[in-house]
């Protein structure tokens with residue numbers, strides 16, 4: 001930097017930084033905290049912004065005291081002024097139990113929160129990665145789901161606060177991209193699991209693991225013929241980072257294409273934890289998607305990414321984590 005005729009002049013390249021300043025919204029959550037770990041490991045400066053509505057400070061407390069790390073308790077439905085180079089926008093309740101608990105808040109987080117993050121990206125010139133979801137495909141009539149599929153969402157159902165919230169978030173991203181050339185990346189994240197899921201999270205893997213460990217029956221909803229494809233969190237995080245560092249706006253499916261019925265999943269977890277545990281059948285929740293499996297051709301081609309961790313290996317790590325946390 002020089003002062004010429006009383007004015008501050010930056011030399012070319014003088015404002016270039018050798019580290020990225022990265023904002024992670026929802027950084028206290030399950031995926032957000034694993035992402036934060038990896039970004040810090042790779043030498044980035046990380047600011048986590050989280051309202052702690054469904055995330056927990058405990059997930060990031062290992063970084064307190066690290067000068068490269070900051071935590072701000074803030075609800076992104078209100079704007080925030082920070083200077084950053086990259087934004088990973090993950091903030092939103094994601095488990096059906098949590099996002100349905102206060103549907104209006106889920107909509108506000110995804111609509112107003114995304115608007116605020118896009119405004120921040122526009123002002124700072126940061127790249128903004130939107131954590132969208134396979135739920136935007138609703139109860140899909142195309143299988144496996146490609147990014148070209150527009151989805152089958154009930155706009156007034158109990159899941160729509162999340163599904164439509166994420167759909168409007170994607171729309172906002174692409175309007176900012178078209179109107180302002182805001183640098184966006186849209187990831188459609190499929191079912192993800194791993195250490196740090198809450199024991200009362202309500203999602204299927206955490207429910208089954210906790211139930212089997214506590215010697216309670218595994219609660220299969222419906223007849224268990226509905227399917228999902230489960231991606232271990234480290235693979236998901238790797239996909240998000242590759243997408244951020246690519247030049248592809250997306251949308252891109254990030255998920256594991258190996259499909260299981262929910263009954264198969266229950267039997268796998270039973271075998272791994274306690275073969276004598278029971279399965280009990282409960283009513284299927286309204287609008288529960290019948291099948292889900294990502295087509296990841298685009299991620300393979302554009303990001304050179306695919307999941308590397310098998311369900312069995314991922315479950316071993318997840319079970320060990322729950323074993324250490326619960327009695």
Ligand SMILES: O=c1ccn([C@@H]2O[C@H](COP(=O)(O)OP(=O)(O)O[C@H]3OC[C@@H](O)[C@H](O)[C@H]3O)[C@@H](O)[C@H]2O)c(=O)[nH]1
Pocket residue numbers: 094095096133134135189190191192202203204205207208219220221222226228262284285288289
């Ligand atoms: O105890 C349970 C919990 C869930 N289930 C079933 O297991 C399947 C998966 O349910 P989950 O709640 O784990 O997750 P869902 O696939 O319904 O939704 C998820 O989709 C992708 C992400 O964006 C979100 O994390 C979440 O909305 C559903 O068919 C559900 O009915 C059970 O059979 N028993």
